[in-house]
Amino acid sequence: MTFIKQHTKARIQQRVVTRLWFAVTICIATGVYAGSDTKGVKINNVELQKTALQQKQAASTIESVDINEIVRILALSDDIEFGEYLAGECTACHLPVAASDSVVPVIHGVDPTYLVQALLEYRAGIRSNVSMAQVAKGLDDEEVAALVKFLTTYEK
Amino acid sequence: MKTMTRRKFNTLAGLGAASMLVPPALMGQGKPRVVIIGGGAGGATVARYLAKDAKGAIDVTLIENSRQYTTCFFSNLYVGDVRNFESITHRYDTLAAMDGLTVIHDMATQIDRDAKTVSVAGGASVPYDRLVVSPGIDMIFDSVPGYSAEAADIAPHAWQGGPQTELLKAKLDTLENGQNIVMVAPPNPYRCPPGPYERVSMMAHMLKTKGFTDSTITILDTKPKFSKQGLFVEGWEENYPGMIEWIPPEIHGGILGVDAIAGTVETDFDTFEGSLLNIIPAQKAGVIAADAGLADDSGFCPIVAESMRSTMDDSIFVIGDASIAGAMPKSGYSANSQAKVAALNIRGDLTDSRVFKAKYANTCWSLISPENGVKVGAQYEAGEDGTIVSTSSFVSQTGESAELRSATYDESVGWYDSITADMFG
Numbered sequence: 001m002t003f004i005k006q007h008t009k010a011r012i013q014q015r016v017v018t019r020l021w022f023a024v025t026i027c028i029a030t031g032v033y034a035g036s037d038t039k040g041v042k043i044n045n046v047e048l049q050k051t052a053l054q055q056k057q058a059a060s061t062i063e064s065v066d067i068n069e070i071v072r073i074l075a076l077s078d079d080i081e082f083g084e085y086l087a088g089e090c091t092a093c094h095l096p097v098a099a100s101d102s103v104v105p106v107i108h109g110v111d112p113t114y115l116v117q118a119l120l121e122y123r124a125g126i127r128s129n130v131s132m133a134q135v136a137k138g139l140d141d142e143e144v145a146a147l148v149k150f151l152t153t154y155e156k
Numbered sequence: 157m158k159t160m161t162r163r164k165f166n167t168l169a170g171l172g173a174a175s176m177l178v179p180p181a182l183m184g185q186g187k188p189r190v191v192i193i194g195g196g197a198g199g200a201t202v203a204r205y206l207a208k209d210a211k212g213a214i215d216v217t218l219i220e221n222s223r224q225y226t227t228c229f230f231s232n233l234y235v236g237d238v239r240n241f242e243s244i245t246h247r248y249d250t251l252a253a254m255d256g257l258t259v260i261h262d263m264a265t266q267i268d269r270d271a272k273t274v275s276v277a278g279g280a281s282v283p284y285d286r287l288v289v290s291p292g293i294d295m296i297f298d299s300v301p302g303y304s305a306e307a308a309d310i311a312p313h314a315w316q317g318g319p320q321t322e323l324l325k326a327k328l329d330t331l332e333n334g335q336n337i338v339m340v341a342p343p344n345p346y347r348c349p350p351g352p353y354e355r356v357s358m359m360a361h362m363l364k365t366k367g368f369t370d371s372t373i374t375i376l377d378t379k380p381k382f383s384k385q386g387l388f389v390e391g392w393e394e395n396y397p398g399m400i401e402w403i404p405p406e407i408h409g410g411i412l413g414v415d416a417i418a419g420t421v422e423t424d425f426d427t428f429e430g431s432l433l434n435i436i437p438a439q440k441a442g443v444i445a446a447d448a449g450l451a452d453d454s455g456f457c458p459i460v461a462e463s464m465r466s467t468m469d470d471s472i473f474v475i476g477d478a479s480i481a482g483a484m485p486k487s488g489y490s491a492n493s494q495a496k497v498a499a500l501n502i503r504g505d506l507t508d509s510r511v512f513k514a515k516y517a518n519t520c521w522s523l524i525s526p527e528n529g530v531k532v533g534a535q536y537e538a539g540e541d542g543t544i545v546s547t548s549s550f551v552s553q554t555g556e557s558a559e560l561r562s563a564t565y566d567e568s569v570g571w572y573d574s575i576t577a578d579m580f581g
Contacts, residue, residue, distance in 0.1 A: 085512050088205075088496040092489060092517070093567070095574040103563065104570030130550040131519060131533060131567070138515075138535045138548060 065120045070113050073120075076145040083150025086143055089135065090151070097156055108154040115148045187215045188506035191274050191284035193264045193444060195220025195248060197227070197488035198290035198476030200579040201495035206502065207257040213507050216256055217282055219274065221263040223248065225580070226317035228348065229488040230572055233523060235314075235325050236358025237365075244317070250581030264291075267448035269469055286502050287472045289450060289457070290491065291442025292316065293347050296455070299438035300340055300414050307416035311433035314355075315347060327432045328359060334370040338421050338430030340411060341377040345456070346439045347477050347486040349383035350532070354522040355434070357388065360396040361525055374428055375402045376411055376421055378438075383485075384522060384532055390554045391524035441478035448472075456480045461538035462514050463501040464494050473498040481516075482544030484536055490518045492575055514538055521568035528558070529565030 077083075096108040107115060121127040122136035139147065190206055192199045195218050203218040210216070226245045233239040252259040262276040267289070273281045295313060297304045303311070314324035331337070337359055341352040356373050363371045381404070382388075392400045409424025414435055421428045421435075440446065440455030450457045450468050457474040458467045461482060466472040475498050476491035484490045497514045504511035519533030530552035539545030552564060 081510060082512060084209075085496075085500060086515070089493075089515060089517055091578045092492060092519075092575050093571045095570075095577055102570035102573055103566040104574065129567075131531070134533065134535060134548050134550055135517075 079146040083146035086147040112152040188285045192288040194290035198491035205499035207254040219264045228317040232354045246580045293439040296438040302413040311416040333368040335431035337373040337432045339434040342436045343378040350522045353388045387530045395525040464498040483546045527562040
């Protein structure tokens, strides 16, 4: 049983907020960058709408999931081998390394608290995607912990 | 010579039986060997996951006759000019370079279950400790009277990726305004339930793009209803009004025969004429599976829900379209999902690795018109009745916004890149 000190909790919370700020900034920057057509990608209104949607989702997560819940879940399992098996469900859609301008984000090697938060938000319907809602609801808390432990330790 | 006592015989018999349970590697026979028949969505995934996760402890041999694999999934997008042929075709170089994995480009012709060997056309005999049979489907040509493998060169089914896909596309591209398409859609169970209707959508898109306002598409279905029907009908009415007609058995009264050369399909109700006939017959497991006694009367192969192990042979696993996978539809996504469970269980059999409870999933995306995608999906597990059952599901809804439909399509593009990398490396 892990005892998380108060100042550690605050540090984790700050890291989450910082990461979200980063994510929002990247989304905005991507929207601008994509508009410059440097990748030869066809740009239309739909691309810009999607970026706005991502921004809205990122912004809405700031006051969503309780940080204590994230910490509690992460402590439930260190079973990376089990997590690797569970990740087999993810790799149908999530490429371990971004190779294209896919709308499906990279989840390998990503911050664990962010991953847990995202899954909890899909469970709660704060993030909306029926596929991910099903995935998130189909994992119990211990499975979330094992899966996230594997994903975050993944090296290409 | 000492006489054989009953006690000694029993001891020897017991040792013999016990030796079946000992992983071959511990018996001094070298590494355990896995042979995989079929390098498609299922077989390629098993090969990759075994090689990746066994870390050299297992010798894996993948037998696939073709040197490239054109996915049936997304082939409709090629038909609709949304993708090109190369973008849906994959090669085996990355797999072949994996440690512990050998790719044999030859046709697997026969399984000897007693000797535990697979024969290939070139003459070799490949031994196995565990065999994965992932041959996909074969057509029951005469399920549509008058149809045959020869007729398929004129009236393609294009239900196996590759030359048939290109043939269908070539015929579609040579149509002129006023020329019609007739499709015969298959009875359940078949590969890719929404597939025929996505194909019709893409063909209609091609006709519309060319301004062929006098051309129609008629679907003569062998089923009273089909997957995502409400979504397709909504999409057809919005995007291709008046162009598509779907006729179920209760209207046409039964399909009496096809004449590929004349370009006609005769039903009890009427005879339908088309410059392009797309005849998709009933299907069965790839013949090598049935020839080996792995199929039942349904023509497909029963498996143990928790592992994908054949119920006919403990040393054999059947995955993908050839298997009877309960509630899971026959799809590339399902094959990839089942392959991972099979690989896990094979490693558990042959090494001392852990085996976890089977989890399966599937999602079928369909493109109705450019940027207008829909999906249906579910999660599955081994049910109490011994079949694979659905534990949750979702489906797109009619009336969804263009934004959501576009996001659904984009998601499928991301999925395609990821799953083909998951299969072929």
